Amino acid sequence: MHKENNIKLMWKMSKLVRPLAGYMVLAVILGVVGYLCAIYIPYFAALLITHIAIQAPDFPIHVFFILLLVFALMRGILHYGEQACNHYIAFRLLALLRDKVFKALRKLAPAKLDRHDSGDLIYLITGDIEALEVFYAHTISPILIALVTSIILLFQFYRMHILFFLIALAGYAFCALFIPFIIMKQGKKDGETSKAIFGEMSSYTLENLRNMQDILQYQIADERKLGMLKRSVEVNKAQEKLKRHEGKNASLQTMAVMSFSLLMLGVATTLYMQGEVSITSLIMTTVLMLSSFGPVLALSSLSNHLLLTMASARRVLALLEEAPQVEDINGKEDAVFDTIKVENISFAYDKERILDKVSHTFEKGKITGILGKSGSGKSTLLKLLMRFYEAQDGAIQVGERALDSINTNDLRDMQSYVTQDTIMFHDTIFNNVHIANLEASVSDVERACKKANIHDFIMSLPKEYETSVAELGSSLSAGERQRIALARAFLHQAPCILLDEPTSSLDVLNEAMILKSLKEQKDTTILLVTHRQATLRIADEILHIENGRVS
Known part of the structure; x- marks a missing residue:
């Protein structure tokens, strides 16, 4: 402040x-x-x-x-x-x-x-x-x-x-x-305190709205109401002072x-x-x-x-005026995607070390499975490859180029990133997929959705691809949101796809169809993060991460 x-x-x-x-x-x-x-x-x-x-x-x-x-x-x-x-x-x-x-x-x-x-x-x-x-x-x-x-x-x-x-x-x-x-x-x-209290009140209200089902399920409405009342009293006191x-x-x-x-x-x-x-x-x-x-x-x-x-x-x-932790890179020579080399990288959130001297080479065109328990650092590794965060030690290269010497826009074009928690826009299904490639045609979008095994479901809806998605995608199941996220990745047509538990909410049949589509992505480098051994049957190699280290 x-x-x-x-x-x-x-x-x-x-x-x-x-x-x-x-x-x-x-x-x-x-x-x-x-x-x-x-x-x-x-x-x-x-x-x-x-x-x-x-x-x-x-x-x-x-x-x-x-x-x-x-x-x-x-x-x-x-x-x-x-x-x-x-x-x-x-x-x-x-x-x-x-x-x-x-x-x-x-x-x-x-x-x-x-x-x-x-x-x-x-x-x-x-x-x-x-x-x-x-x-x-x-x-x-x-x-x-x-x-x-x-x-x-x-x-x-x-x-x-x-x-x-x-x-x-x-x-x-x-x-x-x-x-x-x-x-x-x-x-x-008093003015600064009032603004801080209003911000906290807004956050608490949003939290209650987003978790209304759990509030009803566990019958904690009275406790949350008391929390709202307490914050309302604080707001009133701040206003009285003003x-x-x-x-x-x-x-x-x-x-x-x-x-x-x-x-x-x-x-x-x-x-x-x-x-x-x-x-x-x-x-x-x-x-x-x-x-x-x-x-x-x-x-x-x-x-x-x-x-x-x-x-x-x-x-x-x-x-x-807050300085970003990771600065965008611009003005560098155009980069071409190649093998990804990770050498002795370490990373910590504040003082909690997540990755410790991790090294590996992800061969171009190969599917690499990354296996490990929750909290072992798998997702963090993908975020470092996306340069959402920067490693405190070590180096990451794409071909012979250091990751921090590649234009950010070029890096985004090289990669498609799918997480297990897919956020949807309050828009049509078509537009939610189309954002991955704004120059794509209708047939391109449908083809990507077929690869993600979501096309038939979309066509069963009253307005098909023009069906509106509720705020944060709440009108869709977790599995349906994941498949739309995969459709985005397929539509993006990047030479590298980073998948973080992409099938965690899918049934066996849908998972099999999607893994088959991934296997058919020729000349595409795929990094598949999961904690389930069965998901890795399409992988060319498997990288085990345990407690932040490659085992």
Whole structure:
């Protein structure tokens, strides 16, 4: 989690606005002119009343009424234009941020992404990024608008009297700088805590939804309900703390406006009694002071919202700036698939050693069975060959090329990877298979499905290949999902297929049909991981792994 102060954080976020600088300038201009219209409505109204009271000669009353009407109309139009510009900027930037986040997730996967909680990630992608709308639509331009408007008003106060200028300067600084600084300093930790609790709540909710069958089966609904209630109470407590900061902010604002306005009235009255200013200046200065706090109060009111916004920004930037464990390789010479050589590789998750000095040569065009008990390191070996992870020691080569000298895209083209836990997209069966080769024809997809012994099942469905798959493939059995994963591998037509327990959920007949299809994949290098000896009857050689070592 980033520990940068809010100023540095806001500066980082503001730099993203550069491509939309023109819209930001327009929003600031519209906002400044709009606030000036709002401020000068009571100003000119007071001036009108004052001149009528003193019976000023040749005073054009109708002109003042026209000005007030124009200011009122323009205020609404300009405010609408300012908000339209700000929200256009915000929504464009939120789309840009989501794109950056998904690119970051792509780089982090799978080595770093495995350590992130999925529910928390979902909340970051949705809730945290959405919270940044407050910053882009309601923070950047209000800061600039408040600054420009205050400079214009301070200049007018200065022309009236230097003391008026100093009082106004102190009032604006107190509202725009001191109050937000105090509120954000006091509430920074509460904002970050609130975001963390919301992320945990999202994760817990997702966990309950995904495991609803087990909750019902083992009758633990009451326990899970208590867990949900506990987290709801924590969320409420966090929100209460933020609301207290919001109330403190509103109280300080009201006190500041009244105090500085009364101070302006007192000083103006004293100067009037000393003959330094006129009665008109006394009244106009006080009215102008009362009506001019709008821009700085709008800025001050953001402080409580910014507690959550800055917490969200820290979470988003932490993800965007997190270094991937495995960097993609680009710009190297094209590679051609050949024999895979593994020499003395070792690998550990944190401090848990999984593989220890493993060496083997996987001959091109041969089927190698990798046999071992659960947890022996079989699946980890395949992930290292895919370069999802990198070995801490040793080397892996494809032909004469080191694995980390091959372009990542080339490596993906060389390999098809099938795991026992197949994740399906919420899409049609056809599209779920077709992702393996977007240039494949309908007949190519059907041919791959026949090899995976899933075609007949698909054709028995009401919509055949256009049948929609439920979220995460829950409408299909584990065996059906595995066969679709195998169809993807066949459609990909890679020269190397890595299979991690590909038939663990299949019956004997389906397994036999699929093993037959694998055997018919001529000139294809196949690595078949399993813990069942019977599955390896098609293997040309068998590699035994026990406790992270080749035995």
